[in-house]
Amino acid sequence: MKKRRIGLLGGTFDPIHLGHLLTADFVLKALDLEQIIFIPANHPPHKTNLQVTPAQDRYIMTILATTHNPRFRVSDMEIKREGLSYTIDTIKEFVKEYGEQVEFYFILGADAIADLEKWEKFEDLLKLCFFVAATRPGFMDKVLEAKKRFGNLGENKIIWLDTPELNISSTDIRERVKQNLPIKYIVPDVVENYIYKEGLYK
Template identity: 40%
Template sequence: MKKVGLLGGTFNPPHIGHLIMANEVKHALRLDEVRLMPTSIPPHKADPSDATPQQRLQMVELAVSGIPGLTASSFEVDRGGVSYTFDTMNALIEQEPEIEFHFIIGGDMIDMLHKWYKIDELMKIVTFVGVGRPGTVGETQYPITMVQIPEIDLSSTLIRNRIETGGTIQFLVPDNIGTFIRQEGLYGTRGLEK
């Protein structure tokens, strides 16, 4: 049976922390592939300078290009609307019943699992994989497979703030993402250094 990891998120923008997480879990659990899957509508209100769902998907596609075993999934962007993991997983399992899915979450999400929509039912249909994140406890009463990865204190918020203040994002995002952000004029791009 093919084993596929799913790393969901807003990816607003994607950064090297996302790539490290996906790659480390892929190798640790010997997954065939890890799909980075941007949400269609983030749970928080979008800022006018934020990327559209299509732009976030394009950035994920750029981020994983040329990295064996990492792919971009347009599943939630194509579906549109607000997606609950439970609904997404049911739809994916129906579409690809031959795949064993592993849903990858960071320490911040591990701490909040008890608040997830239909979490008890979700636990029956997918294997959760947790990775540590700086500043989080990463503990839950739910059964999850923990993978130790090099932790990097990096977030999309930090990157957006850097861009808005004209700071550098070099080495924080792949070069092609920085280029895309400048070309698209995202996040209040002004005087962005390479």
């Protein structure tokens, strides 16, 4: 029996932007996935020293940005969890919820693949799901190095995809809002409206 294939896209989404949506849609179609689940992080372990917008605002913006696509959904799993958001805990919860009949494809930037050893229980992660490296310019070699470094697990469980590039970052968007510069065509209109209505990033 063929397994169901579901993509997982975690992130701070502070705010979610068109680059996130473009990558998700590309991976969805390229790997013939059933759906992509966006997972806003609560307390990302790699951003403990940075000020992050309240989780509820980021969660609402992610829902607003994804409602147009019936194959996108948003999970509040990490937001409801206390403490730091470790990917290993999230993947284990999804495996428990969906069972063995589902294969999970965790999508991340190719630069993050290069740092996989720093992730909590990274070898267990590779056993539980596939990793999809959405390549950023200059990082393809690092993905190939990572595949080789992790041996059979890396060769079998890390997938490299040359995804379309939009040079957009959430950091730049926050800075543009702060400086009263336009963010139209960088984020979905509904997200732009929410940011201004709630006075975020001022």
